[in-house]
């Protein structure tokens with residue numbers, strides 16, 4: 397699951413609907429805790445090095461998943477560039493330092509020490525005498541770039557604008573300024589953005605899709621104090637500028653400031669891979685069911701010398717891949733479903749759903765033919781008997797079928813909507829953005845107390861590793877639920893489709 401800095405209130409669970417139905421008879425052998433444990437243990441072994449894209453850990457992970465799905469009887473997808481694998485071109489960059497020298501009215505002006513953090517887009521950037529403009533929020537009331545920034549260093553406020561309808565966040569506004577030709581964009585930090593965290597974020601490697609729009613040659617942050625000192629020297633008052641910027645018609649202020657900007661970065665282009673496989677349907681009608689989950693995790697995530705340097709990602713998301721492997725086995729072994737069922741293990745989810753976005757741009761089955769996409773992420777959270785929550789509810793027919801299938805297995809439903817706080821943090825978001833009905837169904841997002849306990853402890857750290865204390869009862873139950881969901885959505889009588 398992807399990091400997303402948002403406070404999610406741990407509200408008391410509203411219990412399920414209270415429906416109790418006898419479990420439906422099914423031919424599928426139940427998926428056990430031991431089935432899942434074997435895969436989670438393997439995929440989160442130190443030998444996989446935390447499954448970072450573009451590492452030896454990727455090769456091992458792919459070999460494992462392909463091996464399991466091939467043994468289950470899945471087929472390679474015709475038309476994919478390499479059987480089983482969809483290359484995902486990525487660019488990784490790691491900032492190696494930078495310097496900014498300012499001149500105010502022609503005279504050198506030294507910022508306070510550590511007042512600016514810079515990162516460069518390319519391996520070597522050097523620009524001299526760059527004119528500087530304060531742009532407020534960078535946009536006007538219509539959501540358009542508000543100032544001429546071409547070839548300039550734009551200094552922008554972090555917070556969302558207090559006007560307009562869409563309220564793009566600072567990353568989006570920074571990209572808009574880059575698209576408008578800014579040579580650099582410096583964001584003025586706030587107290588809500590601890591300086592150490594910003595420095596850490598800029599120092600770490602960043603990964604983007606090679607096809608994504610490039611940012612400005614230089615970007616970074618200015619501390620509030622450094623920004624005010626620079627404004628003051630230039631003859632402006634920081635609070636007056638900030639106040640003026642609140643007007644939807646604000647057009648920015650050209651400062652009597654120039655900057656020399658220099659950055660170095662290590663830039664590496666490489667291909668990572670989505671793994672894609674297919675269970676051909678018995679009576680294909682053009683529609684398809686898609687199961688997905690991300691295989692990647694954070695890799696070697698602690699500096700040399702740390703006791704444990706590997707973020708193994710046992711729960712996040714070896715657990716989801718384990719479910720996808722066992723679901724594939726059951727669906728392939730039992731009566732063959734009518735429709736084609738696709739299995740997708742995505743890369744670089746932890747870097748911003750990159751593999752899922754790439755698949756959405758290069759689908760191996762037309763997106764409008766996907767009856768439902770079921771994402772499985774971070775499922776080893778809850779015990780058996782946990783009610784079923786769904787992220788992405790709102791399509792009535794889909795919701796009704798999920799309810800029928802869950803109730804048919806003797807599950808209760810949790811419909812309080814708390815789970816929706818996570819909708820943007822998971823791969824289904826990238827498909828949902830293109831109108832694919834994307835759901836995340838199961839118990840892990842139902843008991844917020846248990847989920848928050850994980851997110852606030854082992855999550856995204858070296859402690860997310862395999863052990864007997866990982867609860868797998870709920871995951872096994874959810875795995876059976878996914879087998880049944882796959883059968884229901886792939887049954888052309890039960891789900892004629894919308």
Ligand SMILES: [Zn+2]
Nearest residue numbers: 397398712746
């Ligand atoms: Zn994660």
